[in-house]
Amino acid sequence: MAESSNLKELGEALHSRLIAGDKLASAELSETFFPILSKAVERRFHNLPDPHLVTVAAEEGFLRYLQQPDKFDPQKSSLIAYLYLAAWRNVIDKLRASTETFVELDSTKTEHIVDEGAYNPELKLIEEEAAQFAPTSPAMQRMFAVVTDPVDRKLVRLMMDGVRDTREYAEVMGIQDLSFDDQQAKVKQHKDRIKTALRRNLKDWEPK
Amino acid sequence: MQSEATDSGLLARLVQRLANDTTYMAHVFALYKSQEGFDDADLATYLNAFPEQIIRLALCKRPEPDAPDFADQIRLLGDFTLIDEALLAHVIRQVDSLTHLSQSPMLADPAPNTVLGFKPFEGTLAAARDRDEIPKDSGDTEGSNEKKEK
Numbered sequence: 413m414a415e416s417s418n419l420k421e422l423g424e425a426l427h428s429r430l431i432a433g434d435k436l437a438s439a440e441l442s443e444t445f446f447p448i449l450s451k452a453v454e455r456r457f458h459n460l461p462d463p464h465l466v467t468v469a470a471e472e473g474f475l476r477y478l479q480q481p482d483k484f485d486p487q488k489s490s491l492i493a494y495l496y497l498a499a500w501r502n503v504i505d506k507l508r509a510s511t512e513t514f515v516e517l518d519s520t521k522t523e524h525i526v527d528e529g530a531y532n533p534e535l536k537l538i539e540e541e542a543a544q545f546a547p548t549s550p551a552m553q554r555m556f557a558v559v560t561d562p563v564d565r566k567l568v569r570l571m572m573d574g575v576r577d578t579r580e581y582a583e584v585m586g587i588q589d590l591s592f593d594d595q596q597a598k599v600k601q602h603k604d605r606i607k608t609a610l611r612r613n614l615k616d617w618e619p620k
Numbered sequence: 621m622q623s624e625a626t627d628s629g630l631l632a633r634l635v636q637r638l639a640n641d642t643t644y645m646a647h648v649f650a651l652y653k654s655q656e657g658f659d660d661a662d663l664a665t666y667l668n669a670f671p672e673q674i675i676r677l678a679l680c681k682r683p684e685p686d687a688p689d690f691a692d693q694i695r696l697l698g699d700f701t702l703i704d705e706a707l708l709a710h711v712i713r714q715v716d717s718l719t720h721l722s723q724s725p726m727l728a729d730p731a732p733n734t735v736l737g738f739k740p741f742e743g744t745l746a747a748a749r750d751r752d753e754i755p756k757d758s759g760d761t762e763g764s765n766e767k768k769e770k
Contacts, residue, residue: 435697438681
């Protein structure tokens with residue numbers, strides 16, 4: 413996942429890649445945006461009798477985006493705002509369809525949220541909160557707990573960011589002066605070595 | 621900062637829901653687990669990967685088997701998740717082969733020969749493995765060797 417504190421730009425970049433058919437984009441979008449979205453929606457509807465309804469609504473909203481990404485227009489809103497509104501509407505629809513009442517919902521806030529064109533303090537807050545950290549995927553965190561060598565960590569970061577350019581790896585490894593073919597061979601060798609080391613480490617790992 | 625365990629749990633739920641979408645690796649893994657009688661832990665062990673790596677891979681779109689750059693796509697997924705490319709390719713090919721075979725007219729409507737005690741699909745599965753796949757315990761791949769040493 414690309415390291416970025418600007419969630420709006422990151423969302424636009426990943427969205428463009430998803431539209432272009434990038435095989436990795438859905439995973440990066442999920443790792444970056446789904447936990448933020450899910451927790452924001454759960455916070456908003458924390459007092460509903462059935463918390464599962466909120467979880468499912470967030471999942472369905474996010475999956476709908478993955479299936480129909482072209483419905484999101486980056487010119488109109490940030491991706492996190494779009495996803496939040498979709499999940500929010502999903503919750504409301506589910507509540508309307510169920511026998512639950514709206515007693516616990518604040519209707520004045522509802523009016524704010526459904527008005528996409530208006531300045532929305534709740535969405536602003538979510539975006540600000542989300543931007544306070546550079547999201548790191550659980551997979552990346554796991555790898556960084558295992559790989560401790562600084563150079564290997566940089567290589568792992570490039571690999572897990574989907575970087576394909578050999579020159580970027582060569583630069584990290586300090587082998588820019590080699591011929592391109594030699595760089596490719598060395599880079600491949602290092603990648604394989606890292607994967608082998610991870611497998612060895614896995615043997616000592618016990619699931620929690 | 622969000623907790624790792626919570627994020628993994630959330631993402632694992634997404635993976636479950638994507639298992640029905642044929643364009644995702646989550647679907648490939650669901651079929652492979654069904655074919656092999658694996659659970660999540662078995663799959664992780666087979667792929668020599670931490671659960672977080674499996675989840676990340678499952679959230680990726682699957683490579684198209686007929687794509688001219690299939691090998692490149694496998695390599696990209698292997699790097700992205702740090703999972704062995706040969707094992708990954710094996711999983712995808714097995715799932716595609718068996719899915720294709722199970723859709724063939726002969727297997728979809730098998731002849732009434734069960735008196736011989738054969739299950740038609742089992743024989744086909746064995747033949748497919750003999751010809752073009754890596755047996756799990758053969759030690760033919762680096763990944764398999766690693767597992768064998770356990």
